[in-house]
Amino acid sequence: MKRILLTTYLLFLLFKCYAQETTLTSKLASQFVKYYNISQADSLYTLLSLEVKKSLPQSNVSVVVDQLKSQFGNLLTSEYAEADKGITTYIAEFEKPGPVLYIHFNKDNKVVGFFVNADKRVKTPLREGEDLISVSTSSAVIRGTISIPKAAKKIPVVLLIAGSGPTDRDGNSPLIPGKPNYFLKISDELSANDIAVLRYDKRAIGRSTSNKSAAEITLVDMVEDARALIQFLKNDDRFSEVIVCGHSEGALVGMLASQNEQVSRFISIAGPGVPVGDILSSQLKETMAPDDYKMAISVMDSIKNGQEIRQTLKNGMDVLFHPSLRPFLHSLMKFNPQAEIAKLKMPVLIIQGTHDIQVDVNNAKELKKASPNAKLVLIDGMNHILKQAPKDRQLNIATYSNEKLELHPRLISELTQFINQMTYGN
Numbered sequence: 173m174k175r176i177l178l179t180t181y182l183l184f185l186l187f188k189c190y191a192q193e194t195t196l197t198s199k200l201a202s203q204f205v206k207y208y209n210i211s212q213a214d215s216l217y218t219l220l221s222l223e224v225k226k227s228l229p230q231s232n233v234s235v236v237v238d239q240l241k242s243q244f245g246n247l248l249t250s251e252y253a254e255a256d257k258g259i260t261t262y263i264a265e266f267e268k269p270g271p272v273l274y275i276h277f278n279k280d281n282k283v284v285g286f287f288v289n290a291d292k293r294v295k296t297p298l299r300e301g302e303d304l305i306s307v308s309t310s311s312a313v314i315r316g317t318i319s320i321p322k323a324a325k326k327i328p329v330v331l332l333i334a335g336s337g338p339t340d341r342d343g344n345s346p347l348i349p350g351k352p353n354y355f356l357k358i359s360d361e362l363s364a365n366d367i368a369v370l371r372y373d374k375r376a377i378g379r380s381t382s383n384k385s386a387a388e389i390t391l392v393d394m395v396e397d398a399r400a401l402i403q404f405l406k407n408d409d410r411f412s413e414v415i416v417c418g419h420s421e422g423a424l425v426g427m428l429a430s431q432n433e434q435v436s437r438f439i440s441i442a443g444p445g446v447p448v449g450d451i452l453s454s455q456l457k458e459t460m461a462p463d464d465y466k467m468a469i470s471v472m473d474s475i476k477n478g479q480e481i482r483q484t485l486k487n488g489m490d491v492l493f494h495p496s497l498r499p500f501l502h503s504l505m506k507f508n509p510q511a512e513i514a515k516l517k518m519p520v521l522i523i524q525g526t527h528d529i530q531v532d533v534n535n536a537k538e539l540k541k542a543s544p545n546a547k548l549v550l551i552d553g554m555n556h557i558l559k560q561a562p563k564d565r566q567l568n569i570a571t572y573s574n575e576k577l578e579l580h581p582r583l584i585s586e587l588t589q590f591i592n593q594m595t596y597g598n
Contacts, residue, residue, distance in 0.1 A: 197277045199385050201250035201262040204275055204283065206383075209246045213237055221282035240288065244268050248313050249381030250275065253293065259284065263293065265313075265381075301363060305370065309400045311393065315379040316341050316372025316401070319363045326412035328436075328591055329368035329405050332358060333398055333429075335420025335442075340378040341371040343419075343557070350573035354558045355419075361584040367591055370405060372397075387496035390503035391425065398429035406433075415591055418443060420531060420556065421504075427512040437591065439521045440513070442528055442556055445535030445542075449476060449505045464489070476505040509535075510542035520546035521590045525554025525580070527561050529568050547590065554580040 200219055207216035213234035220228065228236070245267030253261040253274075264273045276285040298304065301321055307314045321327065332341075332355050339345045343355035359369040373380040375389060375397055382389060398416070405414045413436035418426030423443025430438050444451055449472050456468050464487050471493050474481050485493060493501070513520065520543050524536030533550060540548040555561035560580050561571045571577055 196281045197260045197262070198250075198252060200277065200281055200283075201252075201264070201275055202383065202385060204262075204286070205247045205250050205264050208237055208241075211237055211241070219283045221278060221280070221284045224282075224284060240273070244271065244273075244288070247273060249383050251379075251381050263291070265291075305372075305404070307397075307400050307404045309396050311383040312375040312397055313381045314372055314375060314397050314401060316370055317359075318368065318370045319359045320368045320410065321363045321366050323366055326410060327366055327368055328413045328415055329370060329408075329411040330362060330415045330417050330439075330587075330591065331398070331401055331405060331426075332369060332371040333416065333418040333422035333426045334371075334374060335418075335422045338377050339374065341373045348572050350575045352557045352559070352572060352575065352577070354579060357579050358558075358584070358587075361579065362587065362591075365584070365588045365592075367588065368411060370401065372401060388499060390500055391428075391507065392503055394425045395428045398425050399433055402429060402433045402435060413437070415439065417441065417587075419558075420444070421448075424504075424507060424509050424512065427509065427516065428507070430518070431512070431515050435518060437519045437521070438516055439523065439587065439590065440536075440539060441523045441558070442525065442531045443522070443535065443539060444509050444531055445538030446510070447505060447508050448501075451531070451535075460487075468492075472501075472505075475501050478502055510538055513539050513546070514542045516543065519590075521586070522546050522548045523551065523583070523586060524549070525551050525556065525558070525561075527553050527563050527568060528556045529565055530556040549586050551580055551582050551586070554583065558583055 204216060204219055207213075207219070211234065214230065216237070217225070217230045217233050247264040247266060250262045250264045253263045255261070258279045260277045262275045262277070264275060266272065271288045272291045274287055274289055275283060278284045298317075302317055302319050305316050305318050334340070334343065334355065337345050337347055341355060342351070342353050344351045344353060355371045359371055362369050375382040375393060376386050384393065402414055402416065405411060415437040416426045416430045416435050417439040418424065419441045420443065423440035426438060426440070452472065453469060457465055460468060467483055468489055471481055471483060471485070471489065475493065475498050481493065522536050522539050522543075524531070524533055526533055536548060536550065540546055553560050555568050555571060557572055558579050559571050559577045561568045
C-alpha cells in the first residue's frame with residue numbers, strides 16, 4: 173500500500189487526495205450555509221444539537237437568521253478552521269467584510285453553537301507591490317495574491333495555475349514537509365522583471381472556498397475558476413496582456429481555460445502530454461503485482477466510462493480509487509492534453525525538466541508534436557517542483573521539502589524571454 177501511495181503522490185500529488193479529508197461535518201457546514209442563505213430555518217434547526225435546541229426554540233431560529241442577514245448579508249462558503257477537544261470548527265464569511273460566523277460541531281456532527289466574531293485566522297502580511305484579490309464564480313470564491321511591480325506603462329500579467337492536490341497559491345502543500353514555495357518564487361522573479369503575477373488558492377484550498385464539497389469538484393470547476401480569473405485580469409487596464417501559465421495538472425486546466433478567453437500566450441510547465449489514465453497506468457505497473465495491476469486497469473476503465481465499481485478494492489486501491497475521488501478522476505480522464513493544446517491559437521511555450529520524476533520528457537514532446545508551432549524548452553536537471561535536482565529518485569524527492577532551494581536558474585530567463593518577445597516564432 174505504501175508503494176502505491178508513494179507512486180501516486182509522486183505522479184500528481186495524490187490527484188485530489190485532499191478530497192479524502194471530506195467529512196460529514198464539511199457537508200453539514202455547507203448545508204448550514206445553504207439553509208441560512210435561503211432562510212430555511214426549519215432545515216437549519218435539524219442540524220442543531222439537543223442542547224442548542226433547548227436554548228434556541230425552532231420559532232426563534234428564523235429571527236436569529238433574519239437579524240444576522242440584515243446586518244451582515246448572506247454567507248459565502250464555509251471553511252474548516254480547526255478541531256480541538258472534540259469540537260470541529262468551521263468559519264463562514266459574510267458578504268459584508270468584517271466579522272465571520274463560527275460554526276461548531278460536536279463529535280456527533282451536530283451544531284453546538286454558532287456565533288459572530290472577529291476573523292482570527294492568521295493572515296500572511298502583504299509585501300510591497302502585493303494585493304489580495306477575490307473573484308466569485310457560480311460555485312466558489314477564489315482568493316489569491318497579485319504582485320504588480322511599479323511601472324510607468326501597462327505591463328503583462330501572468331496567471332499561475334497550480335497542479336493537483338492541496339497546492340496553495342505559493343506552491344506549498346500539506347503533503348510535502350517544508351515549503352518549496354515555487355509559485356511564490358516565480359512571482360518574485362517575474363515581478364523583478366516588470367511582469368505582474370496572479371497566483372491563487374484553488375477552490376476548497378487555503379482561503380478559497382467552494383459551494384460544492386470536495387468530493388463534488390471536477391476539472392470543469394477548476395477550468396471555470398481559471399476563466400473567471402482571466403476575465404478579471406482582462407478587465408484591469410493596468411495590464412497590456414494576459415498570459416496563462418499552468419503547472420502539471422494546472423497546464424491542462426490552463427489549456428481548457430485559454431481556448432475561449434483570448435489570452436495572448438500560453439505556457440505549460442511540466443504539463444502532462446497524454447491522458448492521465450495512461451500516466452497512472454504506467455506508474456502503477458511499476459509498483460503493483462500483476463493481479464492488482466489488472467484490477468486497477470479495470471477500475472480505471474469503469475471510472476473513465478462513468479460505470480459503477482463492483483470489485484472489492486484492496487492493497488491501497490481503496491484509497492487510490494476512493495469514492496470521493498472518482499468524480500474528479502472521471503472528469504480528468506475525459507481530456508487528452510494533445511487534443512486540447514492543438515486547439516490553442518496563441519503562442520505556446522512548453523517547458524519540461526529532464527529530472528522530473530512525475531511527468532517525464534516524453535510528455536512535453538507529445539505536446540510539441542500536437543502543437544508544432546509551440547516552442548519546446550527542455551531544462552537539464554530541473555525536477556517537478558522546478559528546482560535543480562539529482563536524477564536519483566530518492567535524492568530528487570528530498571528536494572521537495574528543502575525550503576532553501578531556489579528555482580532552476582534557467583527557468584525565469586526562459587519565461588521572461590517568451591513573455592517579452594514582440595514577435596513569435598520557433
